[in-house]
Amino acid sequence: MTSLPVAEVTGLIETRELTKRFGDKVAVDHLSFTVSPGRVTGFLGPNGAGKSTTMRLILGLDRPQSGSAMIGGRTYAQLSRPLATVGALLEARALHPGRSARNHLLFLAQTQGLPARRADEVLDLVGLREVARKRVGGFSLGMTQRLGIAAAMLGNPGVLMLDEPANGLDPEGIRWVRTLMQQLAAEGRTIFVSSHVMSEMAVTADHLIVIGRGKLIADCSTQEFIERSSERSVLVRTPDGDRLRELILAEGAQVRPEGNGGDDGVASMVVTGLPAPRIGELAASASVVLHELAPRLASLEEAFMELTADSVEYSDRSAR
Ligand SMILES: Nc1ncnc2c1ncn2[C@@H]1O[C@H](COP(=O)(O)OP(=O)(O)OP(=O)(O)O)[C@@H](O)[C@H]1O
Ligand SMILES: [Mg+2]
Structure with a gap:
């Protein structure tokens, strides 16, 4: 499926003191971390921790109050071929319901100056070839997620950012996404994937970046994260x-x-x-x-609950 030249810029995602406020609410708070190629990095945190906001900042979809976010040493706006550099799956995106999966991808490929054959290549990659000519309006949530991943892979990017890709998927679909992410990482790509489900990340991610209330809580290997937990x-x-x-x-x-x-x-x-x-x-x-x-050893779930206990936004305690 690598019929395109490898992306111009591969490698690191890097945030430095990244800070984003919405009114007086600090969504991302002086966040600094690096995401390396060649492995799956899980981006974990309770609901409202700032994961989606951080990803939007990295993709230049939001502007930070201060700090920076770079991909391969450049801001998203500085990338000359952004979609060949970084692919992203954010929340289930608005699709034109009357368009077929293939036409949707052809349309995206065309607007991005990518060859039409990429549409078929990524349909194969995500297993949607059989339904390529069906209207996306009739797609299940799982098929929609697959189509979103196909779109992210159109430019054959070296960096892939997925926001909660397992959402709404059945166990087979979850296993499929996991295997795909691990394969893409093994090809040397940078895979950055958010989740609030620990058990899934335990078997998916090699490395974890954990945040709570917009702040960095942990940046270590999955193994180390579990072992570091004090609940032995x-x-x-x-x-x-x-x-x-x-x-x-x-x-x-x-x-x-x-x-x-x-x-x-x-x-x-x-x-x-x-x-x-x-x-x-x-x-x-x-x-x-x-x-x-x-x-x-504490399970990843236990370790996560313990580490993020003080930063859960919507707990009974903070509801006072
Ligand atoms: N456009 C916005 N306007 C105001 N507040 C926002 C906006 N986007 C996010 N927030 C707030 O910023 C904080 C971080 O939200 P964000 O969506 O980044 O969290 P998350 O970690 O992705 O959570 P989840 O696990 O629920 O997806 C939350 O308190 C949220 O309410
Ligand atoms: Mg989110």
Whole structure:
């Protein structure tokens, strides 16, 4: 599908102290980060965190009050062939409902000086060849998302920005988008994808940029993000639950029962604030038998909730 020359500018997306206010509301707050080629970078944050606004600023669709956003060292306005440099899928865009998918893409290709054959190439890429001549007005949400990705790929850009591409997709569609993003990243492209769904990013993104209330919270590998989470816990199963609980509480750690507490007289509990080896020592010192002693890493979802707890915009707490 790479029948076009590789984009003139590839590589980095870079924001520096990027700041955008709407009235007295700060949507993006001195945000600095870099998105590198060759991997999928997840852009995470709770609803209202400023993800879409940041993407619009990078694409020159909004003007920042201060700071800058560059693609390959240039602002969007400075790109000589913008659509061959960066492709974007923002919210489900307004399509002409009477136009066919192919005509929609041909129209876009024409306005951008791209060869007509690109329309067919990107239809193949997103699996819409069969319905290429159907009216887009009758498309499902999933088909519309695929068409949006096809449009983003028309200019064969080296940088791809997708705002919540999994929205409205069924599990098969979600898997398809994930595989496509990983393939495009493996080709050396820069893939920047927003989501507020952690579990999806855990299996999609190599790197994460997490924001809350417009501010940077984390910029690290997905693995590091999970490991950095302070909520480390250990699952313990023992037939002598009461005794072990006492010992653990005496060390100042926390214990909570796991599941419905043991049908076979074996208590299951989750301990936080004490590493597994120390729990084993405590148990041995009191001759408490252990059936299981298993350190658990927080899931990405838990890590995310914990990190962004102070920056959730529409929580019960902030509704006061
Ligand atoms: N055009 C606008 N006018 C006024 N406020 C806006 C505008 N666009 C965004 N905002 C506000 O800026 C903040 C950031 O919004 P943004 O849409 O960028 O968040 P988001 O991270 O994309 O959220 P979501 O996960 O819900 O898509 C929100 O408080 C939002 O209400
Ligand atoms: Mg958004």
